[in-house]
Amino acid sequence: MSELIDIGLEQGIWETESFVVHLDGFEGPLDLLLQLARTQKVDLSKISILQLVEQYLEIIESARKIRLELAADWLVMAAWLAWLKSCLLLPEKPIDGEETEHAVDLLQERLEELEHINKVARWMNDRPLLGSEVFTRGYYEDHTEIDSSGVVLDISRFMNAYVGVARRKSKKKSWRIRSFNFWTVRDALSRLKRLLGQSDVPGWHVLDAFLPSYTSLQEPGVTIDMISRRVKAAWSGTLLAGLELAKDGQIQLNQKEQFGRIQLKKADEEIKQ
Amino acid sequence: MTVIPILFKEVLEAFIFSQENPVSEKSMIELLIKNAVSSEDMTALSNELQLILEQLQQEYRNKGIRLYNIAGGWQFRTAEELAPYLVKVINKPKRLSRAAMETLAIIAYHQPCTRAEIENIRGVSLGQNVLDSLLESVLIKPCGTKAVPGRPILWGTTQDFLSYLGLNSLQDLPKKEDLFADIPYQTS
């Protein structure tokens, strides 16, 4: 039966099967077995398993003479079938007999199932397939219109926006408070120098006299509390400016007692030198 | 006792024609209701729709375009018997290989099933390229996993599978008995 084998020639996938078997054309040993079963031209449930097994083993045997590297699953199937054949030929052992019957049934079932799938696949392949034989419309029309005239308005986003504005606004206000005009040392220095330059009154003057006027510290919207802080700032500014001028020797400072009034006067010529 | 105005045969014809996929009767009913076709008696509406669809199908019986009931909906397609003339000018996609077609057949009949189950029936291991080609053509989809060790993926067929074969539902696949009815094991 070696004329069955023609290894190396691809068998057309959907071609009608000939009696010649090309191993490469088969999808595994089960596929080959099915093909061999078909050649018996009987119902799968009535095939001669023994004949089938003999055919398969013969093919594998002759194939191995040509191609030693025959795939493992083909050989495993061959080994299993060889065992099945030996059992079928020696049916006298009762235990083995049962097992053999089961094995035969199993093989038959699998072949039937595969035959079914083969037929379904063929049936599917013979149908007019979409994209191959039948075609849908090549162009689609889209009749959807997008209406975006509406607005998403939810109360939480709306309130959030308002609170956001208010918070930004209140932050701005407090920033302006921090930038209030305090009487700085530099302000005090220039005021002191100016007043001393103008003053033609020799002798001691109280430091209080050099403070900016209370009314000049008053501005609309400024609280009483803020004004008293401005007064204190003016005080310390003027004192520091006085100390600075005294260090330079431009003026003399005098305080008679602790927490007493601070007095100042233009420095004498001799001290200046 | 007509509830659907005569004009709507044309509207439905245009609606089915304009859509990319088979149009379900449900969306046709929706379209009718949206266009203020009385919807008091839903059964009457549905029955009448059925009549209109049959009438349309009849009208296209002898044309190059036919109206088919596919994958649970209605779709216009070119007439099957014109394929030999059309394939000469239309570029066809590659056909599925025998391995892919058999795998698809197993999945169709045994869904949901695992890769191991497919391999067991075919008696050969399943190449990844086969699964890939079926997935790529959207003919199969994963349908969860099997509650066994390793939790293998279960495969099933898609809506596109039905559309591909021109079937309305899985019920339209041939029965085992029907396939074996013709003379078995002809080698010719």
Place this chain on the structure above:
Amino acid sequence: MTVIPILFKEVLEAFIFSQENPVSEKSMIELLIKNAVSSEDMTALSNELQLILEQLQQEYRNKGIRLYNIAGGWQFRTAEELAPYLVKVINKPKRLSRAAMETLAIIAYHQPCTRAEIENIRGVSLGQNVLDSLLESVLIKPCGTKAVPGRPILWGTTQDFLSYLGLNSLQDLPKKEDLFADIPYQTS
């Protein structure tokens, strides 16, 4: 003197249907030639094709689908007058920008108010597009003018504004005092 077999009316019908773009008469002639339709007399072939196309167009005259001669080719399309029945409107409401939302909130709480007042509260100048978008969405409306030099327009909210927020009246807006319990300074 027919050169095109009768069957080819259907073939051409199916061919035009299957193509994405309008099919030129040139590619129809190609299809005929590839299918071995006699082509000795090209003028006769072309004339007959013309007749077939006109016949097809006639057949579809009273259907939901029409055959149109578009952009130098032929294409099936749904009948134009049926479009109103097929239109499916999808609502995609716009979202207001932050500037628009803030402006709207200020108008709601301080109405009627002028543009200058809004700018003063927000601390930034108000783009015309912001007011336009609110007007376009019918959320605000002019409510007369303020009796100051220049007579600026006074803005207020509309009925639509209330219905968008699901409020019955402006009284239902949360009170300012409740909103700003922790902020000593109030935007007034």
